[in-house]
Amino acid sequence: MQPSTPNKPLRLGILLSGRGSNFLAIAESIRTKKLPNVEIAIVISNVPEAGGLTSAQDLGLPTALFVSKGRKRAEHDADVLACLRDHNVDLVILAGYLRLLSPEFVAALPNRILNIHPSLLPAFPGLDAQHQAFDYGVKIAGCTVHFVDEHLDHGIIILQRAIPVLDKDTAESLSARILIEEHLAYSEAIARVASGQYEIQSRRYIKKI
Numbered sequence: 029m030q031p032s033t034p035n036k037p038l039r040l041g042i043l044l045s046g047r048g049s050n051f052l053a054i055a056e057s058i059r060t061k062k063l064p065n066v067e068i069a070i071v072i073s074n075v076p077e078a079g080g081l082t083s084a085q086d087l088g089l090p091t092a093l094f095v096s097k098g099r100k101r102a103e104h105d106a107d108v109l110a111c112l113r114d115h116n117v118d119l120v121i122l123a124g125y126l127r128l129l130s131p132e133f134v135a136a137l138p139n140r141i142l143n144i145h146p147s148l149l150p151a152f153p154g155l156d157a158q159h160q161a162f163d164y165g166v167k168i169a170g171c172t173v174h175f176v177d178e179h180l181d182h183g184i185i186i187l188q189r190a191i192p193v194l195d196k197d198t199a200e201s202l203s204a205r206i207l208i209e210e211h212l213a214y215s216e217a218i219a220r221v222a223s224g225q226y227e228i229q230s231r232r233y234i235k236k237i
C-alpha cells in the first residue's frame with residue numbers, strides 16, 4: 029500500500045455490529061493525531077441497534093445501515109462493497125462486525141481488510157475467545173490484529189499484544205484487560221499499514237523500517 033500523506037490520507041471504512049469501543053478508540057487516535065494521515069470515510073453497521081452506529085452519528089461521521097438479517101450473504105456484501113467504493117475507502121476495518129464475509133467481498137479487497145480478535149491467534153478463533161482462553165487455563169492472553177482472508181480469524185498477523193492472566197482474574201476481568209490492549213493494538217496496526225512500510229513474505233508481515 030502507498031504511504032498515506034497529509035494530502036492523501038488513508039480513508040477507513042469501519043464495519044461494526046455492536047457497541048463500537050474499538051471504533052471509538054480509532055476515532056480518538058485520529059482526533060489526537062496519534063494516527064496521522066488517516067480519516068474515517070464511512071461507518072457501516074449491519075445491525076440497526078448497534079451502539080457504534082449512534083456513536084458515529086454523534087461524532088458527525090458519515091454512516092450507513094445495511095441490515096443483514098434474512099439477506100443472502102453475497103447480496104448484502106455487494107451493497108456494502110458498493111458503499112465502500114462510493115466513499116473511496118482504502119482500508120476496511122472490522123470492529124466487532126458479527127457477520128462472516130463472502131469470498132467475493134474478501135477477494136475484492138486483498139490485504140485491504142483488517143480484523144481484531146480478542147485472543148493470541150491461532151489459539152481460540154471464533155466467538156467468545158476470551159472465555160475460551162480463560163476456561164482453557166492459559167497463563168498469557170491477548171489480542172491479534174490481522175488481515176482478513178477467506179477463513180475465519182486466519183489471515184496474516186500484523187501485530188499481537190499479550191497480557192498475563194492473573195490468579196484473581198475472572199473471564200470478565202480478563203476480557204476487560206484484553207479490551208484495553210485491543211484499543212492500543214488496532215490504532216498501532218492501522219498506523220503500520222498506513223505507513224506502507226511493510227512487505228508480506230508468505231504468511232509473515234515484515235516491517236521495512
Ligand code: GRF
Binds near residue numbers: 046124
Ligand atoms: C472486540 O472484543 C473485538 O476483538 C471482537 O469484537 C469485540 C468488539 O467490541 N472482534 P467493540 O464493539 O469494539 O467494543
